[in-house]
Each structure stands twice: as structure tokens, then as C-alpha cells.
Amino acid sequence: MTSQSQSATPLGAELVQEGTERAAPREPAATGPARSGRKAPLSEGKKAERRLGWLLCAPAALVMVAVTAYPILYSIWLSLQRFDLKFPDQREFVGLDNYVTVLTNGFWWTAFGVTMLITVVTVAVELVLGMGLAIIMHRTLVGRGIVRTAALIPYGIVTVVAAFSWRYAWTPGTGYLANLFSEGAPLTERASSLAIIMLAEIWKTTPFMALLLMAGLALVPEDLLKAASMDGATTWQRFTKVMLPVMKPAILVALLFRTLDAFRVFDNIYVLTAGGNETSSVSMLAYNNLMRGLNLGIGSTMSVLIFLTVAVIAFVFVKLFGTAAPGSADEERR
Amino acid sequence: MASLDTPAGAKWRWGLLDVVVVVFALVPVLWIMSLSFKTPATLTDGKFVPREWTLENYRTIFATDQFVRALVNSIGIALIATAVAVVLGTMAAYAISRLDFPGKKLLVGVSLLIAMFPQVSLVSPLFEIERQLGLFDTWPGLILPYITFALPLAIYTLSAFFKQIPWDLEKAAKMDGATQGQAFRRVIAPLAAPGVFTTAILVFIFCWNDFLFAISLTSTERSRTVPVALSFFTGESQFEDPTGAISAAAVVITVPIILFVLFFQRRIVSGLTSGAVKG
Numbered sequence: 001m002t003s004q005s006q007s008a009t010p011l012g013a014e015l016v017q018e019g020t021e022r023a024a025p026r027e028p029a030a031t032g033p034a035r036s037g038r039k040a041p042l043s044e045g046k047k048a049e050r051r052l053g054w055l056l057c058a059p060a061a062l063v064m065v066a067v068t069a070y071p072i073l074y075s076i077w078l079s080l081q082r083f084d085l086k087f088p089d090q091r092e093f094v095g096l097d098n099y100v101t102v103l104t105n106g107f108w109w110t111a112f113g114v115t116m117l118i119t120v121v122t123v124a125v126e127l128v129l130g131m132g133l134a135i136i137m138h139r140t141l142v143g144r145g146i147v148r149t150a151a152l153i154p155y156g157i158v159t160v161v162a163a164f165s166w167r168y169a170w171t172p173g174t175g176y177l178a179n180l181f182s183e184g185a186p187l188t189e190r191a192s193s194l195a196i197i198m199l200a201e202i203w204k205t206t207p208f209m210a211l212l213l214m215a216g217l218a219l220v221p222e223d224l225l226k227a228a229s230m231d232g233a234t235t236w237q238r239f240t241k242v243m244l245p246v247m248k249p250a251i252l253v254a255l256l257f258r259t260l261d262a263f264r265v266f267d268n269i270y271v272l273t274a275g276g277n278e279t280s281s282v283s284m285l286a287y288n289n290l291m292r293g294l295n296l297g298i299g300s301t302m303s304v305l306i307f308l309t310v311a312v313i314a315f316v317f318v319k320l321f322g323t324a325a326p327g328s329a330d331e332e333r334r
Numbered sequence: 335m336a337s338l339d340t341p342a343g344a345k346w347r348w349g350l351l352d353v354v355v356v357v358f359a360l361v362p363v364l365w366i367m368s369l370s371f372k373t374p375a376t377l378t379d380g381k382f383v384p385r386e387w388t389l390e391n392y393r394t395i396f397a398t399d400q401f402v403r404a405l406v407n408s409i410g411i412a413l414i415a416t417a418v419a420v421v422l423g424t425m426a427a428y429a430i431s432r433l434d435f436p437g438k439k440l441l442v443g444v445s446l447l448i449a450m451f452p453q454v455s456l457v458s459p460l461f462e463i464e465r466q467l468g469l470f471d472t473w474p475g476l477i478l479p480y481i482t483f484a485l486p487l488a489i490y491t492l493s494a495f496f497k498q499i500p501w502d503l504e505k506a507a508k509m510d511g512a513t514q515g516q517a518f519r520r521v522i523a524p525l526a527a528p529g530v531f532t533t534a535i536l537v538f539i540f541c542w543n544d545f546l547f548a549i550s551l552t553s554t555e556r557s558r559t560v561p562v563a564l565s566f567f568t569g570e571s572q573f574e575d576p577t578g579a580i581s582a583a584a585v586v587i588t589v590p591i592i593l594f595v596l597f598f599q600r601r602i603v604s605g606l607t608s609g610a611v612k613g
Contacts, residue, residue, distance in 0.1 A: 046434075053435030060426035060485050061441055064448055067482035071459035078459065136355055140348045149596050150356040153363060156591040158543050160561040161584040165366040168577060203362065266454065267545045271565060283454040283546075290458040291550055303455030 072307075078300035085294035098301035107285065108302070114194065115281040119262040122201045126258060127251075129202065130209030137210060138217045155207040163271035166200045190277045197279060200268045205261070209254050216250025217243070256317045260310055282306050363588065370581035377578055391582035401583055403555045404563035408587070411473055411559060412541035415480035420534045422481070423488025430489065431496040442489075449486035457550045464551060471553045479547050484537040491536065495529025539591060560587045 082094045102108050137148050154162065169177045220243050228238045244251075266283040273279045275288065286306060290299030365382065370391050372384040395401040430438055460479060461470070469475035499522065507517040548559040555563070564583055567576040 049433050050435040053429040053433040053438065056425040056429035056433070057437075057441055060422040060489065061444070063422065063478070064445065064482050064485055067460075067478055068448055068456060071456045071463065074459040074462065075455055078462075133355060136348070136351050140352055141345050142349045143352050147352045147355050150359040153359050153592055156539055157363065157588055158545075158561050158584075158591070160545050160564055161366065161588055162362060164564065164580055164584055165362040168369055168581070169362070169365055203358075207359070264454065267561075270545070270549075286454050287457065287546075287550070290461065296458055296462065299458050300455075303458055307455045 075300045075303050078296050079304045081297050083295075083297040085296060094297075098297050099305070102298060102301050102305065107280075108282070110278050111280045111282045111285040114279060115263060115265065115283075117194070118198055118201065118265055118281065119259060122198050122205070122262050123255065123258050125198075125202050126206045126209045127255065129206045130213050130254070133206060133210035134213035134217055138214050151207050151210060153207075154204050155211075157204070159204060159267040160271055162204050163200055163268045166196060166203075166268075167272050170196055190279060193273045193277055193279045197265075197268055197272055200272065201262065201265060204268070205258065209258055212254035212257070213247065213250055216247035216254075219250070220246045252317070252320075256314070259313055259317070263310055263313065264306075282309075363592075366581050366584050366588075370578060370585045372578060374578065391578040392586070394579050395583050395586070400555060400563060400566075401560075404558050404560045405586070407473070407555075407557055408542065408559040408561075411476050411480070411557070412538055414473070415477045415484065415541045416534055416538045418477070419481045419484040419488050419537050420530060423485055423492050423533065423537075424530060426485075427489050427492030427496055431493040432501070445486035445489050448482065449490075453483065453546055457546060460547075461550055470551060471557050473557055475551050476547060476557060476559070479551070480541045480544065484540050487540065488533050488537055491533045492529055495532075496526065499525045542587070542591065 079098055080093060080095060081091060082097070083091045133151055137144070137151055140147055224242050224246075225238055228242050233241065264283050265281045266287065269275060269279060269281055269284050270287075275281075275284045280288070282302065283306065286299055286302035289295050289302060293299070368382060368384050369377070371387050371389075373386045373388045373390065376385050426441070429435070430442065456479070464470040464475045469478070501522075503521050503525070504517045507521045508514070512520065543561070544559070545561045545565075548562045549565070552558045552562060558566075560583065564580055564587075567580045567583070
């Protein structure tokens with residue numbers, strides 16, 4: 001592909017390069033000169049390259065499709081049935097009944113609201129904090145290695161472990177934070193529970209956001225900043241007028257990945273509140289229906305609905321972002 | 335921006351910010367370490383620094399089969415999944431970055447889709463299928479989903495790395511008389527190694543971290559991994575108060591990750607960023 005996009009290179013030079021390329025995976029047939037005619041019928045070398053490409057990708061593609069394709073279809077199929085493992089005899093095809101059941105259910109919409117709230121708040125806060133963290137990691141004059149290591153640790157830590165750390169910190173009797181704001185137990189009230197869940201999420205994933213943003217920061221040309229400040233731009237102006245526009249693709253990718261991830265929040269809630277006091281996320285609710293309730297029909301319906309929501313979010317982001325979206329960024333790179 | 339400030343003042347300001355970041359990142363970690371060293375009597379005093387230190391909690395967790403089994407499961411499953419995912423990912427990434435063939439875009443698109451897929455939607459059918467195939471509560475039953483969800487990450491990161499490798503060097507080596515094998519071993523492999531290595535670390539962290547699949551697709555200590563075992567300490571453990579034991583276990587499984595990050599932070603940074611965003 002590299003050579004395809006470099007169509008400006010002299011043909012001869014390209015030929016040599018192509019030869020080496022294919023020689024690497026030990027395909028002697030590939031060195032033939034027939035390669036030059038790009039639109040011409042497939043040459044031996046081209047065919048060999050295709051075969052090798054497919055051969056190398058096949059195992060990865062097979063595993064991914066084998067593990068995900070059938071479950072996805074099966075999930076959709078299950079969502080159209082009444083199927084409760086506790087009452088296996090009553091299994092029958094019910095069309096869209098499960099969807100009606102879920103979408104008219106108060107618990108679903110509560111969980112949906114909670115998930116949306118967590119997603120919007122955490123992603124917004126993480127964007128701001130992550131930007132600050134990225135700038136610090138990128139520009140700090142002292143102890144860069146220490147800062148980068150420390151900042152990455154939350155991302156590397158097992159989520160469940162981090163969640164336990166927060167749970168104990170906020171539990172009256174064990175925690176150093178429990179009596180910070182009030183005398184009660186913060187994890188037994190809805191508002192404070194949600195706040196703690198969001199705090200735990202933010203602590204854990206801000207480094208991820210910061211990493212992606214740092215990649216964007218690295219692309220900001222130093223000269224441009226210098227020139228801007230020569231022209232009398234303030235720090236804030238340099239940030240909004242010079243850095244942000246250059247960083248836009250990185251920001252958008254970071255936002256997309258984090259939003260999709262945040263919408264699937266599960267571990268933190270599971271450990272912190274187990275979904276009590278109406279703090280369930282949609283993932284939590286689907287999990288409870290599937291694994292605790294063993295109601296595969298309803299659980300699968302929720303799964304499909306989550307997938308559709310995530311797909312819509314991804315679609316909206318990709319539309320909004322245009323060329324900055326991951327897929328096209330990827331094309332650009334080629 | 336700092337370059338425009340006075341050097342001394344700027345240094346202090348950056349130093350202060352550094353401290354804020356380090357505190358923000360490390361306090362919860364230090365807290366759980368502190369809990370793990372507390373004696374049962376002082377466990378509930380709510381103090382950040384233990385008044386009495388003990389190793390009892392560590393002795394307790396290593397004395398029970400539950401935790402040790404889970405640790406073995408976690409290490410085994412994560413290592414196997416990482417190895418397979420990196421090998422398959424390397425092959426695919428090589429093809430994607432170096433060869434031209436139809437279906438390439440489709441593969442990239444599908445792997446992106448899988449990376450974005452809500453994993454909870456796959457849990458129920460996987461649970462069903464694995465029960466029927468007899469994979470439920472076995473090592474392969476966890477390894478397969480891990481490979482699947484690690485592959486997109488591996489493919490993206492690795493193909494970004496492979497694109498940066500100056501492949502001309504291989505040609506040069508061969509002109510100097512090296513055989514194909516030598517050129518690959520002496521020139522290309524060392525260049526690609528950091529990328530492969532970084533990917534392996536990221537994939538390992540992903541497998542090590544997973545909770546959703548592990549809790550849904552296991553039911554006994556035959557294949558239960560540490561994150562899940564941790565969450566079960568509370569319910570069915572024989573300890574009176576599992577807080578200390580859970581904290582100790584948490585520290586034990588956190589240490590390898592911290593060491594990883596410490597040693598490879600530079601590589602992880604460049605690996606992650608070049609994988610996720612156009613570099």
C-alpha cells in the first residue's frame with residue numbers, strides 16, 4: 001500500500017523496492033517485472049502478494065470472526081425469543097416483545113440515564129484533566145520520567161483493585177475519606193455513590209485520555225508557537241488558536257474511544273455499589289439479567305440495545321469528525 | 335510555553351504541577367498498600383498510615399488455595415493469550431502495512447468494529463455457546479475471547495510500528511552479502527522488537543485487567559482469575575473481615591503492572607500513541 005500511495009516515485013525505484021518487499025516473505029516469484037502495469041491483468045507477483053496477504057491475515061480474521069460473528073447473530077436471535085433458563089420449557093419466538101418489555105421498563109431507563117450521566121460527566125472532566133496532564137507530561141522541565149510513570153500507573157492498575165481502593169476509602173470505619181463531607185455512608189446514597197463512581201472512573205482513565213492527547217501535542221510545531229508569541233498572542237490564545245486546531249484529530253479520537261468505553265462502564269459499579277440504590281449502568285443491568293437472572297431473552301435484548309446505542313454514538317462521532325475519525329485517520333496514514 | 339518564562343520560576347511551577355500529578359495518581363495505590371499492612375485491630379481506624387504494621391494479610395492470602403489458584407490461572411491465561419494474539423497480530427499487521435491485497439480495508443474496519451463493540455453484548459451468547467461446547471469455566475474459554483479483543487489493539491499498534499521501520503535497510507544488508515534469513519534476523523527483527531514488545535505489554539495488561547469475561551465465563555477456581563477471585567473474597571471467604579486480605583491480594587497483582595510501567599513507560603507511551611493516532 002505504501003508504494004501505491006507514492007505514485008509519484010519513479011517507476012524504476014519503485015520496482016526495486018517492490019522486489020525487496022516481497023522477497024522478505026520469501027516469495028521468489030514476486031521479483032518479476034510484470035508488476036509495473038498497475039491496471040493490467042494480475043501478474044504473478046501481484047497474485048503472490050495477494051495470496052500472502054490473505055494468508056497472513058487469515059488466522060487473525062478467523063479468530064475474530066469465529067469468536068464474535070456467531071455470538072452477535074445468536075444474541076440477536078435470542079433477543080427475539082422468550083428464553084429464561086429457569087423455565088426452559090417456555091422458550092418460544094416472541095418477535096419484538098422483549099424490546100417492548102425492556103423499552104417500557106423503568107429500570108432500563110433509569111440505568112440508561114445513569115449511564116448517560118456517567119458518560120457525559122466523566123468524558124468532559126477527563127478531557128479537561130487529560131489535556132492538563134498531557135501538557136504537563138509533554139512539557140514539564142523537571143522529572144519527566146517520574147511524572148510519566150506516575151501518571152500511567154492508574155491506567156495499568158486492575159480496575160477491580162482500584163475500585164476496592166475507593167470502596168474502602170469511602171466506607172465508614174475503614175476509610176480516610178468516608179467522613180470527609182458528612183457523617184453518613186457515602187456509598188449507600190445515590191447521589192454520593194454516583195459521584196464516587198465517576199471519580200473512580202476519572203482517576204482510572206484520565207491517563208488514557210492524556211496519552212492520546214499527548215500524541216496530538218507532539219504534532220504541534222514549536223515554531224508556530226514561537227511565532228504566535230512573537231506576534232503578541234497570550235498563553236490562552238496560543239492554546240486555543242494554535243494548539244487546539246492542530247490537535248483536533250487527536251482530541252476527537254480520544255473523545256470517541258473514551259465515550260464508547262465510558263458507556264460500557266461495568267467493573268467500578270460492580271465493586272463499588274453492585275448497582276444498588278439505582279446506580280446500575282446498562283451493562284450492569286444486562287449482566288444481571290443474563291448471569292444472575294439467567295433470562296437470556298431479556299438480557300440479549302438489552303445487549304442488542306446497548307450495541308445499537310454505541311453504534312449510534314460511534315456513527316455520530318464519525319459524522320461530526322469527518323476526516324479526523326479513526327477509520328479515515330488510518331487511511332491518511334497509509 | 336515554558337520556554338518563554340524565566341527558567342527558575344518555570345522550574346518551580348512545573349515541579350509543583352508534577353507533585354500534583356504524582357499525588358493524584360498514587361494516593362489510591364498507597365492507600366490500598368497501607369490497608370494491606372494494617373493489623374485487624376487498626377484496620378478500621380481510618381488512618382492513611384498504619385499505626386501497627388503486619389504481614390499477616392499476605393500470609394493469609396498465600397495460605398489459601400483460592401488466591402494461589404487464581405494467580406496461577408491469571409498468569410497462565412494472560413501469557414498464553416498474549417503470545418497467541420501477538421503472533422497473529424504481527425502476521426496481520428505485517429500484511430496490512432507491507433502488502434497490497436483486496437479485503438485489507440475490510441479487515442481494518444472489522445477489527446475497529448470489534449474494538450468498539452460492547453463486550454457485555456457478547457457475554458451472553460458466549461456463555462451459551464461455551465456451555466454447549468464444554469469450554470465454559472476452562473482456560474481456553476477465557477483465552478479465546480481475550481485473543482479476539484486483544485487482536486484489534488495488537489494489529490493497530492503493530493502496523494503503526496511496522497510502517498516506521500526503514501525496510502530499505504534490509505535491502506542494504508542483502509547487498510552487503512547477507513542472506514534473506516540473516517537480513518531478517520540481524521536487521522529487521524531488532525528494529526521490530528520494541529514494537530512487538532510494547533504490544534505484548536499492552537495486551538498483557540488488557541488480559542490481566544479483564545473482569546467482565548472472567549466473571550461471566552468462569553464458575554469455579556478451575557479457571558477463575560484474580561480480579562474475579564478478589565470480588566469473591568467478600569462473599570464466600572473464610573476470613574472474618576476480608577478487607578485486609580483483599581488489599582494484600584490487590585497489592586500482589588498490582589506490583590507486576592507497576593514494574594512493567596516503570597521499566598517500559600517510554601515504550602508504552604510511544605507504542606500507544608503511534609497506534610491510536612496518526613503519528
